[in-house]
Amino acid sequence: MKKFVNFLKEYSIFAILVVLAVIFSMGNPAFLKPSNILTILRQSCIMGILGMGEMSLIVVGGLNLSMGACVALTTVLLAVFTVNMGLPWGVAILISVVINTVIGFLTGVIINKTKIIPMIGTLAISNLVSGVAYIICNGLPISGIPNSLKFFYQGSVGFMPMPIIIAAVVIIIMGIMFKFTYFGRQIFATGSNREAARLSGVNADKIFIAAYTICGFMCSIAGLLMLGRMGSGTANTANTVDMEVLSALVIGGVSMLGGEGKVTKAVGGFLLITMLTNGMTLNGVNEYVQKVVTGGVFLLSVVLDSYQHGTFTLMRHIQSPKKAIKEAETNG
Amino acid sequence: MEHILEIHNLTKTYPGVVALDNFSLEVRRGECHALVGENGAGKSTLIKSIAGAIEPDSGTIVFEGKEYSTLTPALSTEIGIGVIYQEFNLCPTLSIAENLFLGQRLTPGLFQNEALMNKKAQEILDQFKVEGLKAGTLVRDLSTAYRQLVEIAKTVSKNARLVIMDEPTAPLTEREVEVLFRIIQEMKANGATIIYISHRLDELYQVADRVTVMRDGCYVTTKDIGEVTKDQLIAHMVGRELKKEFDQRSTETDEVLLETRDLGGNGVKPFSLQLHKGEVLGLGGLVGAGRTEYAQLIFGAKLKDCGEIYLNGEKIEVNSPEDAVRYGIGMVPEDRKLHGAILRMNIQENIVVPILKRISNKMGFVDAKQEKEAAAGQIEALRIKTPSAQQLAGNLSGGNQQKVVLGKWLANNCQVLILDEPTRGVDVGAKQEIYNIINDLAAQGKGIIVISSDMEEIIGITDRMLILYEGELRGKLEHAEYTQETILKIASGE
Numbered sequence: 001m002k003k004f005v006n007f008l009k010e011y012s013i014f015a016i017l018v019v020l021a022v023i024f025s026m027g028n029p030a031f032l033k034p035s036n037i038l039t040i041l042r043q044s045c046i047m048g049i050l051g052m053g054e055m056s057l058i059v060v061g062g063l064n065l066s067m068g069a070c071v072a073l074t075t076v077l078l079a080v081f082t083v084n085m086g087l088p089w090g091v092a093i094l095i096s097v098v099i100n101t102v103i104g105f106l107t108g109v110i111i112n113k114t115k116i117i118p119m120i121g122t123l124a125i126s127n128l129v130s131g132v133a134y135i136i137c138n139g140l141p142i143s144g145i146p147n148s149l150k151f152f153y154q155g156s157v158g159f160m161p162m163p164i165i166i167a168a169v170v171i172i173i174m175g176i177m178f179k180f181t182y183f184g185r186q187i188f189a190t191g192s193n194r195e196a197a198r199l200s201g202v203n204a205d206k207i208f209i210a211a212y213t214i215c216g217f218m219c220s221i222a223g224l225l226m227l228g229r230m231g232s233g234t235a236n237t238a239n240t241v242d243m244e245v246l247s248a249l250v251i252g253g254v255s256m257l258g259g260e261g262k263v264t265k266a267v268g269g270f271l272l273i274t275m276l277t278n279g280m281t282l283n284g285v286n287e288y289v290q291k292v293v294t295g296g297v298f299l300l301s302v303v304l305d306s307y308q309h310g311t312f313t314l315m316r317h318i319q320s321p322k323k324a325i326k327e328a329e330t331n332g
Numbered sequence: 333m334e335h336i337l338e339i340h341n342l343t344k345t346y347p348g349v350v351a352l353d354n355f356s357l358e359v360r361r362g363e364c365h366a367l368v369g370e371n372g373a374g375k376s377t378l379i380k381s382i383a384g385a386i387e388p389d390s391g392t393i394v395f396e397g398k399e400y401s402t403l404t405p406a407l408s409t410e411i412g413i414g415v416i417y418q419e420f421n422l423c424p425t426l427s428i429a430e431n432l433f434l435g436q437r438l439t440p441g442l443f444q445n446e447a448l449m450n451k452k453a454q455e456i457l458d459q460f461k462v463e464g465l466k467a468g469t470l471v472r473d474l475s476t477a478y479r480q481l482v483e484i485a486k487t488v489s490k491n492a493r494l495v496i497m498d499e500p501t502a503p504l505t506e507r508e509v510e511v512l513f514r515i516i517q518e519m520k521a522n523g524a525t526i527i528y529i530s531h532r533l534d535e536l537y538q539v540a541d542r543v544t545v546m547r548d549g550c551y552v553t554t555k556d557i558g559e560v561t562k563d564q565l566i567a568h569m570v571g572r573e574l575k576k577e578f579d580q581r582s583t584e585t586d587e588v589l590l591e592t593r594d595l596g597g598n599g600v601k602p603f604s605l606q607l608h609k610g611e612v613l614g615l616g617g618l619v620g621a622g623r624t625e626y627a628q629l630i631f632g633a634k635l636k637d638c639g640e641i642y643l644n645g646e647k648i649e650v651n652s653p654e655d656a657v658r659y660g661i662g663m664v665p666e667d668r669k670l671h672g673a674i675l676r677m678n679i680q681e682n683i684v685v686p687i688l689k690r691i692s693n694k695m696g697f698v699d700a701k702q703e704k705e706a707a708a709g710q711i712e713a714l715r716i717k718t719p720s721a722q723q724l725a726g727n728l729s730g731g732n733q734q735k736v737v738l739g740k741w742l743a744n745n746c747q748v749l750i751l752d753e754p755t756r757g758v759d760v761g762a763k764q765e766i767y768n769i770i771n772d773l774a775a776q777g778k779g780i781i782v783i784s785s786d787m788e789e790i791i792g793i794t795d796r797m798l799i800l801y802e803g804e805l806r807g808k809l810e811h812a813e814y815t816q817e818t819i820l821k822i823a824s825g826e
Contacts, residue, residue, distance in 0.1 A: 182691075182692040182697075183696055185688050186685075189674060189681070192675075193671075193674045196672060197674065198653055199631075199653050199663065200674075201653050201657030201685070202654070202686075203654045259677075
């Protein structure tokens with residue numbers, strides 16, 4: 001019984017998903033149609049792939065806010081390679097994967113060497129990468145993308161859309177990596193206590209940089225899907241994706257303190273964020289109101305994360321002056 | 333003569349240790365009263381009780397005739413007690429004046445009256461008769477001695493009549509020490525009373541009026557500084573009987589396991605050591621003498637400046653803990669909770685961290701069976717008390733956490749073990765168990781280096797001892813030569 005309660009507590013995110021689904025379908029029955037469920041899944045894919053990269057970073061104790069910029073750069077690069085330079089689609093994908101992976105690696109090296117705060121460092125890199133993307137395409141969308149590239153987002157195998165297949169493969173591989181490989185374990189050890197892990201013989205620097213490199217790789221895959229979704233290479237795409245990914249992960253129980261997180265629950269987080277937007281749209285909720293709601297949900301989940309880990313000191317701050325005055329009075 | 337501070341029967345216990353045992357002390361107004369004692373004699377606990385940082389179990393503190401059973405930091409400051417800790421508590425980017433009046437409003441209204449603040453600060457600084465020190469100078473531009481002066485000025489600005497200094501000369505150069513001593517004279521001339529804590533006995537003869545010796549949390553004696561020699565002080569400091577029984581062990585062999593040649597860096601002057609198979613080698617000295625720092629060099633946790641390390645006669649390159657672990661060297665660090673156990677992971681995950689790679693297949697997948705066996709093996713061998721291997725390390729007692737850290741290295745089959753304060757914060761029963769484990773490991777032919785501030789422990793458990801003083805090797809003792817006096821003499825730089 002206790003085990004069952006713990007199980008429910010642990011995976012409460014899925015209970016919330018069900019409750020939300022019921023509420024949304026009461027407002028608009030179309031919400032539960034198979035086609036809409038497929039839509040939600042499809043819309044979650046890019047976030048899911050980026051989320052796997054960001055998750056390895058947050059678990060190891062880092063952060064990357066330049067993923068949106070890298071995704072945009074990827075769409076521009078793929079468009080330039082295929083439309084302007086006429087490269088075969090395979091080669092174009094390969095080059096963009098290499099470029100993104102290198103960007104991820106360099107980001108990791110810079111942050112690890114200089115010990116700057118990852119949030120600030122990657123914010124700078126985000127602007128830098130985004131600027132490069134604008135320079136390459138001169139700020140204009142590049143259309144005429146070959147169908148071979150669009151297929152990765154728009155195509156399907158049988159009834160199953162391509163992006164869902166790709167995201168599922170990525171998530172399953174990452175899930176196995178986190179849970180069963182020594183590399184995954186070292187990521188968790190480093191994130192839980194970097195110095196203790198280092199003193200246990202883990203090459204913490206290497207693990208940290210590797211996580212950034214993985215993140216870079218994920219940006220190239222997500223960029224490929226984004227290109228298919230937009231139908232053109234655009235430098236101003238995906239500029240809110242960093243925030244969405246972060247809030248999905250925190251809602252999915254990946255602690256911002258590092259060293260903690262489960263892929264299954266993170267997937268719940270991706271679905272929840274997409275479902276919120278989708279459900280509110282189907283129920284005719286104003287777009288700006290939606291922004292307020294998703295922002296509020298993000299804030300709430302971060303506060304809950306802090307509360308769970310005992311770093312939530314708001315209450316103590318409120319109490320302490322009163323207590324101090326009381327003590328001073330009793331002491332005369 | 334009037335007493336500014338009287339301490340009556342103060343007692344404070346921590347799990348497994350009596351830090352202060354019915355301690356009493358009287359400090360006269362206007363004197364510089366030195367407090368000496370070995371590592372762990374209870375000096376820090378005493379200061380913290382007077383400063384209000386901890387709450388004693390029983391006893392009273394009488395300050396200027398008023399009796400207090402417990403103090404809080406705020407109350408202690410208010411009644412006129414100031415403490416200068418070894419770590420300074422200053423904002424480096426602010427000026428001296430701003431640091432002195434941090435959190436105080438000199439005039440009502442929104443704005444701080446900067447001119448008035450600087451004027452007041454300058455008046456305080458001028459009391460110390462230091463040439464050319466301006467209240468507007470930024471703290472980050474000051475040398476260590478002047479930063480200390482700012483700390484002292486802070487206590488004076490808060491009207492402190494009793495100032496406690498915890499090893500104030502430790503970070504200072506010789507010239508800076510002279511400045512400090514002159515400042516202390518000025519403070520005394522202005523009517524302040526000083527409690528002065530130091531490991532450097534020589535200094536006491538220059539600065540102190542009276543000296544009190546503490547040992548194991550107890551009061552030993554108080555003397556006028558002119559009436560007591562250094563040898564007598566040392567004799568008072570160590571005069572304890574060694575009551576704990578340590579098993580006799582004769583596992584030491586002639587075979588050299590680990591050797592360092594002129595290894596130096598990380599604040600330690602180069603020296604060499606040899607560790608034999610089956611030997612327990614002690615690194616002695618006072619806290620901060622460079623014992624931990626030397627161990628970090630062997631383990632690769634800090635980079636060496638010079639020297640070589642040999643394992644079984646072969647030269648090895650240790651540039652990171654990763655290298656050391658590969659060569660079978662393990663270290664149990666001083667700070668168990670911060671650097672030893674990963675508290676947010678469970679016992680099993682902790683134990684397998686160093687061997688993850690070894691128990692994985694070519695694809696990088698960890699063998700779950702081997703992982704379980706490794707953890708279960710250590711839980712059994714070290715008798716870690718836990719319902720299961722899945723228990724979070726953070727939920728274990730200190731002794732069991734320490735065993736988990738040890739188990740990590742034993743699972744890796746380490747030949748050389750460096751134990752830095754292995755029984756700190758561990759209860760009496762678990763202490764004995766750790767000693768038994770050390771004996772067993774020595775019997776298995778492992779080489780063990782023990783760093784300990786506990787005199788009884790380091791005498792009882794080690795076969796040989798190297799003693800450091802301020803980053804330098806000062807003496808080597810065989811077990812037969814061990815006496816508390818010799819050890820403390822060498823450790824005090826005599």
